[in-house]
Amino acid sequence: xxxxxxxxxxxxxxxxxxxxxxxxxxxxxxxxxxxxxxxxxxxxxxxxxxxxxxxxxxxxxxxxxxxxxxxxxxxxxxxxxxxxxxxxxxxxxxxxxxxxxxxxxxxxxxxxxxxxxxxxxxxxxxxxxxxxxxxxxxxxxxxxxxxxxxxxxxxxxxxxxxxxxxxxxxxxxxxxxxxxxxxxxxxxxxxxxxxxxxxxxxxxxxxxxxxxxxx
Amino acid sequence: xxxxxxxxxxxxxxxxxxxxxxxxxxxxxxxxxxxxxxxxxxxxxxxxxxxxxxxxxxxxxxxxxxxxxxxxxxxxxxxxxxxxxxxxxxxxxxxxxxxxxxxxxxxxxxxxxxxxxxxxxxxxxxxxxxxxxxxxxxxxxxxxxxxxxxxxxxxxxxxxxxxxxxxxxxxxxxxxxxxxxxxxxxxxxxxxxxxxxxxxxxxxxxxxxxxxxxxxxxxxxxxxxxxxxxxxxxxxxxxxxxxxxxxxxxxxxxxxxxxxxxxxxxxxxxxxxxxxxxxxxxxxxxxxxxxxxxxxxxxxxxxxxxxxxxxxxxxxxxxxxxxxxxxxxxxxxxxxxxxxxxxxxx
Numbered sequence: 001x002x003x004x005x006x007x008x009x010x011x012x013x014x015x016x017x018x019x020x021x022x023x024x025x026x027x028x029x030x031x032x033x034x035x036x037x038x039x040x041x042x043x044x045x046x047x048x049x050x051x052x053x054x055x056x057x058x059x060x061x062x063x064x065x066x067x068x069x070x071x072x073x074x075x076x077x078x079x080x081x082x083x084x085x086x087x088x089x090x091x092x093x094x095x096x097x098x099x100x101x102x103x104x105x106x107x108x109x110x111x112x113x114x115x116x117x118x119x120x121x122x123x124x125x126x127x128x129x130x131x132x133x134x135x136x137x138x139x140x141x142x143x144x145x146x147x148x149x150x151x152x153x154x155x156x157x158x159x160x161x162x163x164x165x166x167x168x169x170x171x172x173x174x175x176x177x178x179x180x181x182x183x184x185x186x187x188x189x190x191x192x193x194x195x196x197x198x199x200x201x202x203x204x205x206x207x208x209x210x211x212x213x214x215x
Numbered sequence: 216x217x218x219x220x221x222x223x224x225x226x227x228x229x230x231x232x233x234x235x236x237x238x239x240x241x242x243x244x245x246x247x248x249x250x251x252x253x254x255x256x257x258x259x260x261x262x263x264x265x266x267x268x269x270x271x272x273x274x275x276x277x278x279x280x281x282x283x284x285x286x287x288x289x290x291x292x293x294x295x296x297x298x299x300x301x302x303x304x305x306x307x308x309x310x311x312x313x314x315x316x317x318x319x320x321x322x323x324x325x326x327x328x329x330x331x332x333x334x335x336x337x338x339x340x341x342x343x344x345x346x347x348x349x350x351x352x353x354x355x356x357x358x359x360x361x362x363x364x365x366x367x368x369x370x371x372x373x374x375x376x377x378x379x380x381x382x383x384x385x386x387x388x389x390x391x392x393x394x395x396x397x398x399x400x401x402x403x404x405x406x407x408x409x410x411x412x413x414x415x416x417x418x419x420x421x422x423x424x425x426x427x428x429x430x431x432x433x434x435x436x437x438x439x440x441x442x443x444x445x446x447x448x449x450x451x452x453x454x455x456x457x458x459x460x461x462x463x464x465x466x467x468x469x470x471x472x473x474x475x476x477x478x479x480x481x482x483x484x485x486x487x488x489x490x491x492x493x494x495x496x497x498x499x500x501x502x503x504x505x506x507x508x509x510x511x512x513x514x515x516x517x518x519x520x521x522x523x524x525x526x527x528x529x530x531x532x533x534x535x536x537x538x539x540x541x542x543x544x545x546x547x548x549x550x551x552x553x554x555x556x557x558x559x560x561x
Contacts, residue, residue: 019379061424062422063421063422064375064378064424065424067372067375102308104370104371105370151499151536151537152304152537178453182453182497182500183500
């Protein structure tokens with residue numbers, strides 16, 4: 001691997017946080033001239049986006065920067081690795097839903113972060129719990145990411161989990177969104193398997209899932 | 216005697232950065248009113264009489280120091296032609312955004328705040344409360360800030376795109392929103408509201424960095440608050456405020472709603488004598504508090520922020536989570552009375 005040192009990941013992170021799409025693109029192009037796509041993702045894109053997600057949680061950056069950074073990264077990576085590319089990582093099988101919450105920002109940020117690092121992700125539109133369970137079964141989803149702002153909608157995970165258990169689904173539920181930031185135990189209360197405090201926590205949970213299931 | 220203060224005297228004294236008889240507390244109850252009257256939220260909020268009746272009853276039960284005739288945030292986007300989605304068990308949500316492309320901003324006209332049925336009901340509630348107890352108990356009117364309203368008008372992601380990629384259209388939207396916000400706030404004051412709570416979560420450093428805030432939300436708040444004909448409290452709805460505390464003090468707000476994510480003692484230290492604080496009980500955790508936990512949380516908050524006045528105890532979000540129990544609300548009220556009498560126990 002060449003041209004893939006820590007400085008490049010930091011440069012890429014700074015370019016994203018300054019919304020400098022052109023410089024971010026130049027960094028990726030330079031790295032791709034000597035490395036393959038997934039080496040660039042592993043050494044540049046993923047570390048940069050992970051730090052950006054953590055920086056939001058600690059208050060170092062704002063949500064608008066997290067959103068814009070993820071959006072720019074997604075646009076750049078979509079050119080390198082189109083959405084329909086067979087090279088995209090499709091394990092574990094991931095889907096995302098807002099469970100009917102009309103606040104879509106969290107879903108968009110997480111989707112962008114995952115697409116930026118080469119993952120495939122299914123986006124489920126607003127649908128009832130029964131239909132959602134059918135979709136999870138049909139698509140054989142391993143990880144369901146839920147993104148909710150409203151507490152009453154976050155609490156719907158409880159009913160979702162119950163229906164999933166009735167159907168015998170083994171899909172793991174990852175709960176994310178504002179209510180979970182104010183109560184660390186809320187994800188357990190609603191029956192989710194994990195909680196994501198930040199958009200980039202999902203990377204860790206994917207690694208964890210892969211370790212548990214594939215190794 | 217200090218203990219003979221009315222809620223109005225108590226709140227005005229603390230806002231003047233002096234110690235009243237005890238720490239005032241605001242239980243910012245909205246949906247609890249629908250539960251009290253055993254109504255679906257949609258029915259409850261359709262008539263200002265319901266809201267006034269429940270506010271009077273809840274204040275009598277819990278003894279808190281304000282009326283909070285807030286209906287729901289998307290009432291404002293309804294005035295712009297938007298819709299609201301009601302739930303059985305939580306606050307209503309804004310429906311489909313009314314602005315789907317930046318070009319539509321050029322065509323926007325400021326709605327007449329006096330010609331909107333939903334707003335009439337809010338003014339009706341305020342007016343009833345004013346006639347009943349308006350001299351003695353502060354009535355808080357509520358507006359979404361011009362800078363935060365677009366989250367409902369166009370969706371968060373599209374709004375960020377506008378903020379960063381088309382400042383000309385952004386300022387056009389702010390111009391109409393400023394006029395709307397000012398007129399809506401002033402019409403609530405004319406109906407009898409004592410003060411206005413200016414909800415501005417997008418200005419929080421949790422949402423935009425300070426540099427962006429100074430170019431946008433700060434200037435907008437300064438302009439808008441300057442045109443509101445009464446006292447204003449800014450609320451960041453659980454968002455952090457520490458990096459912009461001095462900037463917020465400069466906008467003309469008399470009080471600031473602060474987050475459970477920040478230390479109340481540090482906030483008080485930086486705000487003492489400059490801007491009063493409102494908060495910062497954790498509105499989500501509160502659902503499971505035992506009597507002992509409620510007692511401890513209230514005691515700690517008062518110890519951190521109560522000295523010298525300039526403090527109103529409240530939740531951190533600006534709206535009590537709908538499934539906080541009656542018992543917990545009573546426990547909070549009792550704990551304020553236990554620990555909040557001035558001079559505070561050391």
